[in-house]
Amino acid sequence: MSRPMMLSAVGLKKRFGSRTVVDVDRFDAPAGSTVAVIGPSGAGKTTLLAILGLLEKPHAGQVYLDGAPVGVRDKAARMNMAAAFQSPYLFKASVAENVAFGLKLRKVPAAERRRLVESSLARIGLEGWESRDALTLSGGEAQRVALARALVLRPRVLFLDEPFASLDPLVKGHLVFDLARIIREDEMTTIYVTHDHAEAMSIADRVMVMREGRSVAHGPSDEVMKLPPDQWTADFLGAGRPLRGVVAGSVEGVLSIDVSGVHIHAVGVLPEGEKVLVGVRPEDVLLFDGDAGIPRSSARNRFHAVVVELKMWGVMHQVTLDLEGALLTARVSNSSVREMGLSPGMEVQVVFKATAVRVRSESSGSGEIP
């Protein structure tokens, strides 16, 4: 099996007319990692992917593959890559011919091609579909063919541009599951563009958040998701805004952080007195009635708080809580909101584990998360 490659870039800029659509200082995808590039429509994600995939030339900047500078004319470099886009863009031909397209370009002998096409289709759940007309497939089937067409090449870097955006949730769920498995098995470096952060979380180990062509956060998914660098990113990711605090002490690797007088416990190693940012994913915060008896658990953080605001968040509710001055966000199901009778001004108990808290020194900069 081929070894995955490291993909990186510096100083990428791309303009369409007078509008700068991509202005990214740095991009890093370690070998074998899955990097999700997320952001709203028009953030420049697809253009960034086209530049990284050596499909379009940037106006400035350089892409590196395993440390070596590469460009659009570098066919040998492009042969290590493959992509699947939001629309399957199948060619006017049979399923087998579509899947064999890249193999033919790589001059793979016909018999070997047939074998690879067959196994690739079987792997993606389309066993025996070789002779079907590609243009008569349903959206989900066509997307599977498009994925098989990219995966059959065993690329060392795989680019996926919102491959499931136009599919219904059920089909999407199956495909994300299958794809995540294949990416794991094949050990490819994968760049995954999406505007759906839940999808990104389920597949990626690193995240880059883009806004208006720029990278506003870039780092391990867990860090970016828990400690978004600014309010816009926090809102986009559905995360609470990071809290500012000071390390008050440390016992056996568990930090006690003073946030406006409230002591939050977190796992980490930082010196006493260090100014830090503290983040907790809203999904990790549990709410109980104000007077409920909370069962014993390993959760170190237990507070009384007041509900400040309730907002709809898809099939969930986002609840802003005031912990004696520190604002925290929790996410609860709509039925929980009804059962608990949650409303602004109501007192509740808040519980979360020390391991669910992400801490970063304020001096380590914002945006670029190491």
Add this chain to the structure above:
Amino acid sequence: MQVFFEAIVQAIRLPFEGSHGLLSVILTTFEVALLATLIGFILGTPVGLLIGASRFRGRGLLITLTNTGMAVPPVVIGLVVMMLLSRRGPLGPLELLYTVDAMVIAQVIISSPIIAGLTSSAVAAVPYRLRLQARSLGASWFQEALLILKEARLGVLAAVATGLGAVVRGVGAVLIVGGNIEGQTRVLTTAIVQESRRGEFGLAIALSLLLLAIVFAINAAITWFQHSGEKAGRG
């Protein structure tokens, strides 16, 4: 009506009369039409591909030139080619005037812009993302160009059929540069012009019907090719 009826009978009988002259006219018609369309395809398709599938400085000018080329009357092209090939013209030493080659040159000038213009529209309709997709799977620019033509094949074949039609219609040009010399540069259209002038309307119409039959056969072949492409596309 009588003249039409007689002409139809004459048209049916014509090929069986074994006239050596007629056979030469038909063969020359085929030679000029197919050669001019083929060369027009070879020259026009890359230009159409360039205009339709890429952005570059001077593209607007090239589009305007192509569109103008599509609208130039064949007699004007015939006149210009005649002046170029005439004894005192810059290409006079080649001694091509009043030869089949001269007719082909004029007809290529007629067919190329048409094939280029219509091909550009056909390939412009191929989604850019589909090309990116091909590129992302490792296609070189040449392989990408072939894929674009393959995806736009219905339109490209329609461009070729239209180019062929223009070549067949371009009687003015071939009359001027070919001279309608019997046994050498006489083609069906020039023969039709001549027979009408001589008042041989029956024969002129018979030749017209024969020409129509030939054009119909060639177009039927192109349509078959288009449809077989479609079927192949559908698996």
